Amino acid sequence: MAKVLVAYYSRTGNTKKMAEIISVVLKDEGLQVDIKNISETNVDELINYDIIVFGSPTYYGSMAYQLKQLIDESVKLHGKLQGKIGAAFASAGNVAGGNETTISGILNAFLIHGMIVQGDSRGDHYGPVSLGLPDERAIKECQRFAKRNAVLAKKLFG
Ligand SMILES: Cc1cc2nc3c(=O)[nH]c(=O)nc-3n(C[C@H](O)[C@H](O)[C@H](O)COP(=O)(O)O)c2cc1C
Numbered sequence: 001m002a003k004v005l006v007a008y009y010s011r012t013g014n015t016k017k018m019a020e021i022i023s024v025v026l027k028d029e030g031l032q033v034d035i036k037n038i039s040e041t042n043v044d045e046l047i048n049y050d051i052i053v054f055g056s057p058t059y060y061g062s063m064a065y066q067l068k069q070l071i072d073e074s075v076k077l078h079g080k081l082q083g084k085i086g087a088a089f090a091s092a093g094n095v096a097g098g099n100e101t102t103i104s105g106i107l108n109a110f111l112i113h114g115m116i117v118q119g120d121s122r123g124d125h126y127g128p129v130s131l132g133l134p135d136e137r138a139i140k141e142c143q144r145f146a147k148r149n150a151v152l153a154k155k156l157f158g
Pocket of ligand 1: 009010011012013014015016056057058059060061062091092093094095096097098099131132133
């Protein structure tokens with residue numbers, strides 16, 4: 001059974017809500033899921049997962065520094081995360097407020113680690129985005145994202 005880490009930073013709860021929606025679907029798909037706040041996530045744990053899913057609010061078009069700190073610390077695992085799946089989601093305050101640039105910053109780090117990143121040709125292309133608390137559209141995108149990554153994980157890791 002593939003193991004998933006869903007780790008997020010959230011100050012006012014919007015990104016946390018997205019993480020919870022994503023985790024429910026991953027569990028329903030039969031994956032073993034740990035959901036954690038970034039502050040509870042130790043960089044050494046990343047090695048234990050087949051899928052690493054990071055979520056962040058959009059801060060000036062980029063991820064929160066708490067997540068960036070974890071990613072920078074992951075240099076100690078460089079080369080050891082190859083072949084794992086990486087996926088990301090973000091919340092923001094405004095349309096075109098930078099949530100895709102936030103997601104793409106996280107995905108860049110996954111790619112540099114040699115991880116596998118799946119885009120989406122139909123839904124939110126980079127990963128699900130929400131303006132504030134997830135509305136009906138964002139909930140559907142979070143669910144679609146989780147399902148697609150679960151299907152990929154089962155293909156790759158059983
Ligand atoms: C320091 C700071 C910077 C922010 N920068 C942006 C921004 O560049 N674009 C945007 O759309 N929203 C911005 N926001 C709004 C947050 O991304 C938004 O409220 C988000 O949903 C908060 O997520 P959370 O509830 O998980 O903490 C910013 C908020 C803060 C506190």
